[in-house]
Amino acid sequence: MRNVTRTLRVSVAIAATVAAATVTLTGCGSDDKGSSSSNTTVSATAAAPAPTAEALQGVLTAFADPAKPAADKAKLVVDGDKRLGNIDTMNQGLSHYQVGFTVGEIKQDGTKADAKVSVTSPHGTMPDVPMAFQYSDGAWKLSDAGACTILGMARAACQ
Structure with missing residues (x-):
């Protein structure tokens, strides 16, 4: 009888351990599918207003x-x-040069947005220049790629 009781206790302990492991793994599985990092992304996306x-x-x-x-x-x-160095170079080049922008079609994907921009200068207009933006620190800003597009036009290309 003692062996039966001991076997029963061991079986119950193993079953409890397996159940606990299953709950733990299930919890881990749900984290991977949408809890911590995905919810952070969704929250950040929801917090980015449409540009x-x-x-x-x-x-x-x-x-x-x-x-x-x-x-x-x-x-x-x-x-x-x-x-900063590129921007200084651009400022020197634009000191007597007027540039204007007209933002057209905007496509937002969470905290990123792409827009088609017409760039007007004394030499004419360049239509549909792709420009990239990112929502950061509570505001829409030029992404590094977007800044480099303008800096390249101003002969202050990014390297």
């Missing part, structure tokens, strides 16, 4: 304003501090 053409145009206009200091312009770009 308006006016807001994106304002970022572009401020970025190309030759009177605005490079340090101020760097704040308009995601990780813009790494482009």
Whole structure:
């Protein structure tokens, strides 16, 4: 009888261990499918308001304003501090040069947005220039790629 009781206790202990492991693994499985990191992404996505053409145009206009200091312009770009030298070069090149922007079609994907932008300069208009933006620090900013597009036009290309 003692062996039967002992076997029964061991069986119950094994069953409890397996059940606990199953619950733990199920919990891990649900984390992978949508809890921690996915919910963070969904929350960040939900927190990004739809970018308006006016807001994106304002970022572009401020970025190309030759009177605005490079340090101020760097704040308009995601990780813009790494482009300060390029922005200084652009400011020098734009000192007597007027550039305008008209933002057209905008496609948002969470905290990122792509827009077709017409760039107007004394040499004419370039229509449908693809420009990338990112929602960061509570505002829509130029992505690094978007900034590099403008910097390249201003002969201050990113490397």
